[in-house]
Amino acid sequence: MTQALDRLKQSSTAAFTKLQCKECGAEYEPTAQHVCEFCFGPVEVKYDYDVLRRTVSRETIQAGPNSVWRYRPFLPVTTDTPIDVGTGMTPLVEARRLARHLGLKKLYIKNDAVNMPTLSFKDRVVSVALTRARELGFSTVSCASTGNLANSTAAIAAHAGLDCCVFIPADLEAGKVLGTLIYNPTVMAVKGNYDQVNRLCSEVANTHGWGFVNINLRPYYSEGSKTLGFEVAEQLGWQLPDRIVAPLASGSLFSKIYKGFREFVEVGLVSDKHVTFSGAQAEGCSPIAQAYREGRDFITPVKPNTIAKSIAIGNPADGVYALDIARNTNGSIESVNDTEIVEGIKLLAETEGIFTETAGGTTIATLKKLADAGKIDPDEVTVAYITGNGLKTQEAVQGYIGEPLTIEPQLDSFERALERSHTLNRLEWQQVLV
Numbered sequence: 001m002t003q004a005l006d007r008l009k010q011s012s013t014a015a016f017t018k019l020q021c022k023e024c025g026a027e028y029e030p031t032a033q034h035v036c037e038f039c040f041g042p043v044e045v046k047y048d049y050d051v052l053r054r055t056v057s058r059e060t061i062q063a064g065p066n067s068v069w070r071y072r073p074f075l076p077v078t079t080d081t082p083i084d085v086g087t088g089m090t091p092l093v094e095a096r097r098l099a100r101h102l103g104l105k106k107l108y109i110k111n112d113a114v115n116m117p118t119l120s121f122k123d124r125v126v127s128v129a130l131t132r133a134r135e136l137g138f139s140t141v142s143c144a145s146t147g148n149l150a151n152s153t154a155a156i157a158a159h160a161g162l163d164c165c166v167f168i169p170a171d172l173e174a175g176k177v178l179g180t181l182i183y184n185p186t187v188m189a190v191k192g193n194y195d196q197v198n199r200l201c202s203e204v205a206n207t208h209g210w211g212f213v214n215i216n217l218r219p220y221y222s223e224g225s226k227t228l229g230f231e232v233a234e235q236l237g238w239q240l241p242d243r244i245v246a247p248l249a250s251g252s253l254f255s256k257i258y259k260g261f262r263e264f265v266e267v268g269l270v271s272d273k274h275v276t277f278s279g280a281q282a283e284g285c286s287p288i289a290q291a292y293r294e295g296r297d298f299i300t301p302v303k304p305n306t307i308a309k310s311i312a313i314g315n316p317a318d319g320v321y322a323l324d325i326a327r328n329t330n331g332s333i334e335s336v337n338d339t340e341i342v343e344g345i346k347l348l349a350e351t352e353g354i355f356t357e358t359a360g361g362t363t364i365a366t367l368k369k370l371a372d373a374g375k376i377d378p379d380e381v382t383v384a385y386i387t388g389n390g391l392k393t394q395e396a397v398q399g400y401i402g403e404p405l406t407i408e409p410q411l412d413s414f415e416r417a418l419e420r421s422h423t424l425n426r427l428e429w430q431q432v433l434v
């Protein structure tokens with residue numbers, strides 16, 4: 001650990017300097033610490049933006065790797081050899097058919113359903129957290145997860161040769177459990193909800209000295225989400241969008257997209273612009289949306305009950321910051337029910353060929369709700385963040401999709417089936433059109 005600190009002090013171009021409490025401003029050396037000793041507020045990574053202005057340009061970024069590490073000066077690590085498993089630089093796709101369906105003109109999908117290595121946005125935060133964990137000398141890494149984080153932590157720890165023990169609620173989707181076990185970490189399936197898992201992990205972090213990516217390493221971990229802001233700005237041709245729509249669990253991703261945009265403005269990589277922040281939660285776990293609706297500036301924790309398990313956090317750590325951002329940007333935090341979430345998944349699949357999980361369904365359902373209510377100007381450049389892959393939450397759409405037409409290996413059997421399916425499709429379309 002001291003080695004890493006020495007290296008940091010020697011390096012004259014490191015923009016990453018300290019940790020700072022978001023509430024009282026107290027500063028700390030950049031170790032594994034996430035809570036302020038004075039006021040118990042969350043601590044956040046601080047940068048020297050003068051150094052960034054001097055050393056970073058569009059060209060230096062474009063000359064970097066085709067991964068989140070092209071933004072390394074904006075990330076809280078000192079090494080020149082971060083753990084790079086190709087995370088980030090996922091496609092920003094113009095969604096013309098979905099836009100037409102919703103009456104919009106300039107709609108983009110930021111598609112982290114195909115992020116590497118485990119097909120969710122969590123690969124971003126884990127790439128950063130484990131690189132920092134290694135710098136700080138941790139040999140065992142861990143996390144409290146709603147599913148995707150366990151996948152990412154286990155996979156990237158395997159790649160980096162770190163010991164790994166992950167904690168998940170015992171009732172997760174089969175794809176998320178299998179997608180963790182394959183990397184052979186220790187998996188603790190806790191009989192309880194995510195908030196109980198998280199509380200248990202806080203105790204383990206204190207007693208075992210492990211690096212929990214979203215607990216004692218949280219200040220570093222959460223910085224990884226800024227890359228979702230950086231990439232969109234770069235992929236739009238070094239411009240900010242007019243609006244983003246993103247899902248909230250703890251509210252970290254939402255808040256860090258905002259921080260990413262602000263840093264690019266601060267350093268002069270993009271010109272300043274008003275961006276509206278629209279947040280999406282599942283009705284069965286919507287403590288931030290409820291606070292927004294009721295005009296409160298505090299969050300009342302809830303017990304989650306929704307198919308959108310990956311974003312089912314009842315006591316969101318960054319909820320109040322997300323609320324502030326939504327309010328200050330003229331945005332909102334919406335909630336949609338489980339039926340709308342399934343319809344959102346299907347709508348994105350059928351219009352754009354992107355199969356997202358329940359969190360992405362929540363985003364698309366929220367986008368549709370805002371568009372239907374006329375709250376989005378059709379000319380706005382809108383970016384919807386799709387944060388996870390549908391193959392991991394197949395249970396959610398079971399019973400809501402068609403079935404294959406089983407036929408004999410003969411032409412006439414095929415012809416009959418085709419005729420029947422045409423009739424069926426026509427009927428379905430008639431239902432859709434009435």
Ligand SMILES: *Cc1c(COP(=O)(O)O)cnc(C)c1O
Pocket residue numbers: 120121122148149247248249250251252253254310311357359360387388
């Ligand atoms: C974790 C997660 C989120 C949101 O995470 P925050 O805690 O709000 O940063 C969104 N989508 C998916 C698929 C996730 O796994």
